[in-house]
Amino acid sequence: MSVNDIKEDLESQGIADAVVQQLTSRTTKKPLPLFLVKTKMPEKLAEIQRLAMLTVSFERKKKSSEPSQCYRCQRYGHTQRNCRLAERCVKCGEDHNSTSCSLPAPPTGQRNAKCCLCGEGHPANYKGCSKAPKKAASAPKAVPTTNRTSYAQKVKKPMSTSAPAAATATGTTAQKQHGDDRLLAMMQAIIIRLDALEAKMQDKH
Ligand SMILES: [Zn+2]
């Protein structure tokens, strides 16, 4: 199933703004039967059960557990896109864009690095910085998906016979979390889980 097939079928079912992207395995780099769909109408998307002749289910993409750090001012908790604060250099901490810094690249420039967050001698994106948020402490299963969950369960039931496909899909969903959270910033993201062909066969009988 191609990205274009999905996009066209979504359009014909009333979702005109969909951006579709096929996910690949982190380990094998092979394409997976999983697609990331970005749309401003997730509710409408949840009503769709068939795409390009296949039974599909959707789940909301989980937010990445990595804390976001602003590329512009280096502070944590927001992204460059929303930043109205003064630019600060990731390398030397001065008030200029990181790309126009005169410090040589690490490791040479590492010695002169200065963190604008804590004042220590490291780049501002150093994970060991005392101002860096501790990972995932504030993200306990924040998935308030009331009707979406029930929707997913409803669709999943007939699929439980085709367990292998569902199992791979779940595993890769978790891996994807570390992916491109930049893409997530503006739109809600939803993963389409394509069921295997068996589901299609079952429907016909
Ligand atoms: Zn900022």
Ligand SMILES: [Zn+2]
């Ligand atoms: Zn600089």
Ligand SMILES: [Zn+2]
């Ligand atoms: Zn620091």
